[in-house]
Amino acid sequence: MSDAPAGLTLDDAAAVLAAQPFSVLLGTRLTRFDGTGATLELDLRPEHLQQNGFGHGGILAYLADNALTFAGGTALGPAILTGGLTLDYLRPAPAGATLRADAAVVHHSRRQAVCRCDITAVLADGETATCAAAQGTIVATGGR
Amino acid sequence: MSDAPAGLTLDDAAAVLAAQPFSVLLGTRLTRFDGTGATLELDLRPEHLQQNGFGHGGILAYLADNALTFAGGTALGPAILTGGLTLDYLRPAPAGATLRADAAVVHHSRRQAVCRCDITAVLADGETATCAAAQGTIVATGGR
Amino acid sequence: MSDAPAGLTLDDAAAVLAAQPFSVLLGTRLTRFDGTGATLELDLRPEHLQQNGFGHGGILAYLADNALTFAGGTALGPAILTGGLTLDYLRPAPAGATLRADAAVVHHSRRQAVCRCDITAVLADGETATCAAAQGTIVATGGR
């Protein structure tokens, strides 16, 4: 678990997450930020659900967006923008689960990183289920 | 402004939105649901921002997910799932703006609808700026 | 039908297409390149099909890629790269149809254009059917 190539530590990255009011509102935690990528976790609370009692798709989309961006940050540093992302939903996320978004860099240049993210629901009994798979592009803003 | 082809009214669809705790948390409003698609609006509040003071990308991803799904509902009715979506970010959404997500059906069969969504920031002075463009697939669950 | 904003004419763009050996192999024609976007057409020949006698998905993916790129060129000029694209398949393209890929710019800055493309099959009797819907990002290389 070496530091990320861009020289940021887990603490540096956690400070960025703590500076995102929206992530504070949702209760997101950064549990990994190293040379292999980044992981965000979020406990699905009642206020995160949709009309059928599952995690709202928008919560998964938020998690994918943010985990892809933090993964991009492991390669590109903190001055980045998310260019875009694709998300395929696989399975509804049950109320009460903890969502874990694991993201990694597929390829990067100095200017851009393509990252992938899997979102897993971890249930109370420890069972896991993949709920969504994403791919996105993160762009360095420093040189623009 | 006829009713949507699937026979749902704006009030029907607004009741679905009101039954989404996550949308209630964020303050999302449904302002259009008819034969031409659906529009969601959300006032960007301080708790919706990221670390640089703009609307969090995850808010835009949530809005795209939800507006695409409601647009799919105009064609397919209420028993639907979002299969997946792609979102390209165009411009940061400034704090204080109202975000408007306009979504429409590109094509649909009885089983599936492909929809597109543009997210526009409406500023206090009435100026508008397109912040994101999305495309997604909505699947009918009834016949499965 | 004014010239494209970037100052390229239909003839300029057709010369680019003619300089693409792959497009020559496939028989692609540029039929529109103006301020509203670009259109490519291709007659589905026997060698373009898949195992069930429909146009190969890869032909539609090629057309989407190329039409999105030419649409980006209407805004950004000729020094461009395709950053990425998403394609949703709607309906198989029947053998013998002419495929028409209509692409337009959704939004562009000086550096980047987000474009959308619809692919329509035009049958011998004049009937049309939308076969695929795409969205993609085109990036200007000049300033890099």
Next chain:
Amino acid sequence: MSDAPAGLTLDDAAAVLAAQPFSVLLGTRLTRFDGTGATLELDLRPEHLQQNGFGHGGILAYLADNALTFAGGTALGPAILTGGLTLDYLRPAPAGATLRADAAVVHHSRRQAVCRCDITAVLADGETATCAAAQGTIVATGGR
């Protein structure tokens, strides 16, 4: 290298590829089809290039589409359709390279598989470079 879960062998799958006139036109080979996914290879010939002498983006899009679909076939069997795909371009593919598209299943139910694909250029000196990364959804048609 066990057979794919759906019970198809490499020979079965190669026969499908050989029945695709478009893949025969392009010279695509199936070099892997097993429980871990599928690999397609294609030698970039002069007629596969774009105007700057690199492999046309449409060739990479075709390869991604087809490799994702064969990967889906390892899980779902032969009666499948490609629902859609996303492709991020990473690097131009140099003339003369062999393109290798490695695809794997991320998750699947009986009805649907989400797959990912990396396209690598293998140069004459054995050097390799990742040229594109894709994600797509494959749908079983049998039960529809």
